[in-house]
Amino acid sequence: EAGVTQSPTHLIKTRGQQATLRCSPISGHTSVYWYQQALGLGLQFLLWYDEGEERNRGNFPPRFSGRQFPNYSSELNVNALELEDSALYLCASSFGSRGGETQYFGPGTRLLVL
């Protein structure tokens, strides 16, 4: 069974540009989560999508947005990039979303903002 996949693996942008990160969940999973790990910090929750709807978002500015497609894949968009957006972005998926389900993680996209 294929795991969660993310693309690209690395992304280099300049300040003010937009970045688009993509995630494909495990087949059959309907929930997709996005997390950020900035340098020196732990994993911080960004967004949760379930059945095509945004269900919850973390304490991040509106520049961080995304969507979930009918095939349950997801896209994270970061507008007006700032230097501090440089981080590892992890996507995870789960079957259901009641809190006790395991979230399975992808390998991440490392974003560098210059």
Next chain:
Amino acid sequence: ILNVEQSPQSLHVQEGDSTNFTCSFPSSNFYALHWYRWETAKSPEALFVMTLNGDEKKKGRISATLNTKEGYSYLYIKGSQPEDSATYLCALGSTLGRLYFGRGTQLTVWP
């Protein structure tokens, strides 16, 4: 925001040693406790999900216990091997989808 604390921050042991780490969390409104192993340049790997006070889970040489009343979980590794070297993360689950992660314990096992 729920505060999840892990200790120690890092740990160096010799091959064959047994070791354990701690995850502390607020005991009120507990829902689920997750443990992950994260090796460098790989995806975080799910180890356990525990939901009931007194839960004990085991996977090979790794086991975990949960005390929801006092707000802690222990992860044990018996007979550590170099391939156990990784960062071990614990996270609180919630009904709002998000996981609240600790900063992790970085384990290095020397041959």
